[in-house]
Amino acid sequence: MxxxxxxxxxxxxxxxxxxYRALSEETGVPIDTDAVVRRIGPPLEVEIGYWFPPEQVPEMTARYRAVYADIAIPATAVMAGARESLEAVRALGGRVVVVSGKNQLDTERTVRHLDFPVDVVVGGLFGTDKGAALREHRATAYVGDHLGDVDAARAAEITSVGVATGSFDVAALVDYGADVVLPDLRAFPDWLTRRYDGRNPNGHQEGRPDGYSDAVPDVRG
Structure with a gap:
């Protein structure tokens, strides 16, 4: 999963x-952090490019990553229902694969900081680029908050599970065509149990998981 x-x-x-506040203080460049967090998901260089000219993006990206571990990771918390969702996958004998747009090192650091029971961590991928990693590690579904995560699942030809905990609400995820839409991960364990009916969620690499239906997405909330 x-x-x-x-x-x-x-x-x-x-x-x-x-x-971003630290970068703003260092450089004197005003940065609207509310706008930043509304756009979390795409590659870091894209967001940096909203605030700095193109020639400064590599330097500012490197500076961001240099201070991320000391500043950001201690302030990172577990999303509601996240731990229970990972445990639900494990309880069915499944493997947990985290595929993130965050760089590999900080993805690994974040997973360790939150003590998540994860089997595979892949960083530095966004949107359809995640598809190859999901296929390689035989995921049967991909859970994410961003429209790019729906694209990732489509690229891997697996079920997309949208959670409305980021920039996109339930309606936006449904309109974009996510196969399943949940208000947050607190609804995930019940969906997982019904979806796999006690079967191991580890699946084959090609095509949709066994039992997949093209029915209207499961929308809750």
């Missing part, structure tokens, strides 16, 4: 805001 990290499993909003 694949999971996104930021705003799916990990509440990184306060930590990310703190890093």
């Amino acid at each position: 694949g999971f996104d990290l930021d705003l799916t499993l990990a509440d990184t909003r306060e930590g990310i805001s703190a890093v």
